[in-house]
Each structure stands twice: as C-alpha cells, then as structure tokens.
Amino acid sequence: MPRRTHRAHAVVTGAGSGIGRAFATELARRDGRVVCADIDPGTAEDTAAGIRSRGGEAVAAGCDVASAADVDALAEKARAWLGREPNLVVNNAGVGAGGRVVGDTPLTDWQRTLGVNLWGVVHGCHTFVPALRRARAGGVINVASAAGFAAAPRMAAYNVSKxxxxxxxxxxxxxxxxxGVAVTVLCPTLVRTNIFGGDLVDAAAGSLARRVAGAVGFSPERVARMTLDACDRGRLYVVPQPDALLLWHAKRLLPTPYARMAGVLGRFVPGPRDKEA
Structure with missing residues (x-):
C-alpha cells in the first residue's frame, strides 16, 4: 500500500483550527513537512508552532482560498520552503452557513460560502494538481461534508458548495x-470544531448543532486519521460516521421518501422565520 501520507511534503488549507489543524498535526506526526495555511495567519502560526514544539517541521502561511492569486502565492511559498513541489494537498478551508430557507438567504451569503467552500477547492486543485499529474504520485484530499448529499433544509448554500x-x-x-495520484473526498456529519459559530450561521441553529456535535460528534483528530489512512489505501470516499453512512444509503435507495423525511425534520431546525412566526 502506498504510504502517501507518510513523510509527505504537504499543504493544508484552513490549518488554523479544527479538522485542518488535525490534518497538519497528524501529517507532521507521520514525519511529514507541512505548510499550514489559513486566512488568519496568527492561527496558522499557532498550528505550525505547535508542530515545531513537538519536533516536527512546519511553516505558516496566510491565504484566502477564495482568491486564486492567494492560492498561487501559497504554492510559491510552499515550493520555496519545501524545496520541491508538494506531493500531498489537503483542500480543507471552509465556512459554515445555515439557518435560512432559499429566498431568505442573502445572496452575499451564497457568494461567500461558494467562494470559500467551492472555489477554494477549485483553486487548490487548479494550482496544485498539474504538478501531481506530472509526478504521477501523491494525493489530493478535498474536505466536503455529508451536507453535499444529505440536502438538509435551511442549508442550501452550504449544501451546494459541498x-x-x-x-x-x-x-x-x-x-x-x-x-498514481489518489483523490479522496471527506464527507463527515458533525465534527467537534468551531464551524458552527461562524457569522453565516444563524445563532439558534448553530447553538443546536454545537450541542449535538459535542454529544455525538467525532473529534477532528479521529476524522483526520481516518481520512489520511483512506488516502493511503487509494479510497475515493470517506464517510466516517454511522449517521453519515445511513444518510448516504437512504438518499440513494429511496430518494423521494428521503426528501420528504428531510422536509419534516427541517421544520424542527430553529431559524429566523421561526422567530418571526
């Protein structure tokens, strides 16, 4: 089995916290050299410093993945620091969004959500994949979500992006x-991160999701390990939690009943319209 995630020359976006930090830390534990990128250079440096304090090799980089120019600059910095092209890219950076129905969700929320969650991954693949293709080795890990197939109500922008x-x-x-290049896409449900507190998430809906994630969600470290192991095995899909697998199969086997069930459950999700009613 190829050990793509061991001794990797890696770039991780959204590495300042959550799953991204877990990816960067685990890659360093596997003797990799890691470029830790985040829109907040301070949190990126916190991750890199934590890796260095444990004897690993890491550098921080500020990067807004919604900007193609920023991702190109990230690639230049990665090549300069690594002394070669990266052979593992983790397109993880993302924002949470939810709580409003289609038509009530501001278009600016749509634009920002798609800009980071979808275009950020497009930019990462556009910039880094050609070198991987030429090398005929390495891996790409794209972080999506079970939202990408679950289509839960009040999460349209997030669902579409994933x-x-x-x-x-x-x-x-x-x-x-x-x-020889592996592509792996991660589709988790709830993970114990700070994504539920973003300014595009309705406060009531985010509070509910945070409580549920705290009770039943996986840790980001567990999700990162599972995903990296799957990349080593050449697996395309990583659907780590039992509830994510249940949604995956239900959507495919019973698409129409699934949509009706999702609609019923969506009525219990708090949101601005419920407050006004």
Whole structure:
C-alpha cells in the first residue's frame, strides 16, 4: 500500500483550527513537512508552532482560498520552503452557513460560502494538481461534508458548495485514474470544531448543532486519521460516521421518501422565520 501520507511534503488549507489543524498535526506526526495555511495567519502560526514544539517541521502561511492569486502565492511559498513541489494537498478551508430557507438567504451569503467552500477547492486543485499529474504520485484530499448529499433544509448554500466539492473530486479521480495520484473526498456529519459559530450561521441553529456535535460528534483528530489512512489505501470516499453512512444509503435507495423525511425534520431546525412566526 502506498504510504502517501507518510513523510509527505504537504499543504493544508484552513490549518488554523479544527479538522485542518488535525490534518497538519497528524501529517507532521507521520514525519511529514507541512505548510499550514489559513486566512488568519496568527492561527496558522499557532498550528505550525505547535508542530515545531513537538519536533516536527512546519511553516505558516496566510491565504484566502477564495482568491486564486492567494492560492498561487501559497504554492510559491510552499515550493520555496519545501524545496520541491508538494506531493500531498489537503483542500480543507471552509465556512459554515445555515439557518435560512432559499429566498431568505442573502445572496452575499451564497457568494461567500461558494467562494470559500467551492472555489477554494477549485483553486487548490487548479494550482496544485498539474504538478501531481506530472509526478504521477501523491494525493489530493478535498474536505466536503455529508451536507453535499444529505440536502438538509435551511442549508442550501452550504449544501451546494459541498455537493460541488464531491462532484469535483469524483471528476478529478476519473481524470487521474492510472497516474498514481489518489483523490479522496471527506464527507463527515458533525465534527467537534468551531464551524458552527461562524457569522453565516444563524445563532439558534448553530447553538443546536454545537450541542449535538459535542454529544455525538467525532473529534477532528479521529476524522483526520481516518481520512489520511483512506488516502493511503487509494479510497475515493470517506464517510466516517454511522449517521453519515445511513444518510448516504437512504438518499440513494429511496430518494423521494428521503426528501420528504428531510422536509419534516427541517421544520424542527430553529431559524429566523421561526422567530418571526
């Protein structure tokens, strides 16, 4: 089995916290050299400093993945620091969004959500994949979500962004088939991170999600380990939690009843319209 995630020359976006920090830390534990990128350079440096304090090799970089120019600059910095092209790219940076129905969700929320969650991954693949294709080795890990196939109400912008990441990953896997480059897409449900507190998430809906994640969600460290192991095995999909797998199969086997069930459950999710009613 190829050990792509061991001794990797890696770039991780959204590495300042949550799953991104867990990816960066675990890659360093596997003797990798890691470029820790985040829109907040301070949190990126916190992650890199934590890795260095344990004897690992890491550098921080500020990067807004919604900007193609920023991702190109990240690639330049990575090449300069690594002394070579990265052979593992983790497109993880993302924002949470939810709580409003379609039509009430501001278009600015749509634009920002798609800009980071979808275009950020597009930019990462566009910038880093050509070198991987030429090398005929390495891996790409794109972080999507079970939201990409679950289509929960009041989460349209987030759902669409993550569905796009799943489709992009599937297409990329087909294009890179036979090259030795693995493509893995992560589709978790609730993970214990700070994504529920973003300014695009309705406060009541975010509070509920945070409580549920605290009770039943996986830790980011567990999710990162599972995903990296799957990349080593050449697996395309990582659907780590039992509830995510249940949604995955239910959507495919019973699509129409699934949509009706999701609609019923969506009525219990708090949101601005409920407050006004």
């Amino acid at each position: 569905a796009g990441v799943v489709s992009l990953s599937e297409t990329l896997a087909a294009e890179l088939s036979g090259t």
